[in-house]
Amino acid sequence: MDYGLTPELEQFRKEVREFVETHKPDVPVKAGVRSADDADELAVLKEWTRKLFEAGYIGADWPERYGGAGAAHSPEKDVVVGEELARGRAPAAVQGAGLLVAHALIDFGTEEQREKYLPGIRSGELVFCQLFSEPGSGSDLASLRTKAVPADGGFTVTGQKVWTTNGHWADYGYLLARTNPDAPKHRGISAFLLDMRSPGVDVRPLREMTGTSDFNEIFLDDVPVGSDALIGDLDNGWLIANSSLAHERSAVASAAVRLQQDVDALKELARRTIRYGCPAIEDGAVQERIGELQASVEALSALVYANIGRWSRGTERPHDAAMAKLMFSEIGVETARFALELAGEDGILVEGDPQVVDGGRWQDEFLYARAYTIAGGTSEIMRNMIAERGLGLPR
CATH class of the missing domain: 2.40.110.10 (Butyryl-CoA Dehydrogenase, subunit A, domain 2)
Incomplete structure (x- = not known):
C-alpha cells in the first residue's frame, strides 16, 4: 500500500516500473541479501548496477559533479526505487557496500579518493x-x-x-x-x-x-x-x-513490498493446497492466520511511510528504525513458517525436488528469514532500543 505520495512521485514510480520491467536481468531473486552464484552472474549484476546509475535511480543523492542530481534529488524517490525493484522482483545493485563507502568519501574523503573510486562504483566495475x-x-x-x-x-x-x-x-x-x-x-x-x-x-x-x-x-x-x-x-x-549508514532509508520500504508479495503468494498457495478435500483457503483458521499476516504488513507499510514523513520534516525519532526493522524481520519468519505448514509433507522438500512447492521458494525464505532477526541488530536489541529510547524505560 502507498501512503501520501504526490502526483509527481507517482509519475516517477511509473517510469521506474517501466524501466525495471524492460531492463531487469534474468537473475533469480532469492530471499534476503545474497551474492552472485558465479562470475557470470556477477558480470550481469555489474551491468545492471551500471544501468541503474545511468538512469539516475541509484546514486541520485550524490553531488552533480560526481554524477548525481545534487540539490534536485528527492529522498522520497529512493524509497520509490527500492519499492519498484522489489515489486518487479529485480535484483538490487551489486554495490550495496559501494553505496555506503561512496557517501563516506563524498562527505569525508579527499578529492583524490573520490576521483579514484566513485567512477568505478558508478560503472559497477569496483565491488x-x-x-x-x-x-x-x-x-x-x-x-x-x-x-x-x-x-x-x-x-x-x-x-x-x-x-x-x-x-x-x-x-x-x-x-x-x-x-x-x-x-x-x-x-x-x-x-x-x-x-x-x-x-x-x-x-x-x-x-x-x-x-x-x-x-x-x-x-x-x-x-x-x-x-x-x-x-x-x-x-x-x-x-x-x-553518517554513511544514515543514507540508506529505502531498505525497509522495499522489504515491506516483498512481504506483501509473500502474503499474496501465500494466498495463492492456500487456494491450491487441498486439506480435508477442500482448498485450504476455505478453512477459517487459515483465513484468520493469513488475515493476521496481511494486517501486519499493512501496519508495517503505514509505519514506514510515517517514518519517512518524520525524516523528511526533521522530526525522526530515535526508535523509528528499530520498530520497522523488528516488524519486518518477525513478519518474514512467520510468513515463511506458515507457508511450509500449508505445504504439509512437501514442505520438507528442497529446490530441485520434482514435487517441491513454488520451486523451493518457501524453503529458501524460511531458511533465510531468521537471519533478518539477527543482522543489523538482533530483535532483542531492537526491543531494548524501543523500550529505552522510545518509551523511556530503564536499562
Missing part, C-alpha cells in the same frame, strides 16, 4: 564489501578489536571480520579498525579503504544452511594499508560509519 562486524562484535559494533597500528607510510591491520557479503567478489573493503586503544570505544575507531588483494588478506566463504555461500569470514594478518586509504580524520570512524 566493495563492508568490513564492520566481528566475532563477538555484532550488535555492539563499537567493541570491535581489529586494530590498525601506525607503520611506515600508513598502517598495519590485524584482526578478523565476519558476515561479509560479497567478500569473495570484492575489490575493496570498507573497513573499521581500532586506532586508539586508550580512547573510549566509540572514539578510537578509524575508517579505511582496504584493497582485498593485499598480502595478509584471507577470505574464507561461509556455507550457509540455504546451500549457498553469500558471506565470508575475513582474516587480516599484518595487512599493509597506506595513509591515503584513511577516510576522513584519524579516530573519527564511528561518526563516518554512522
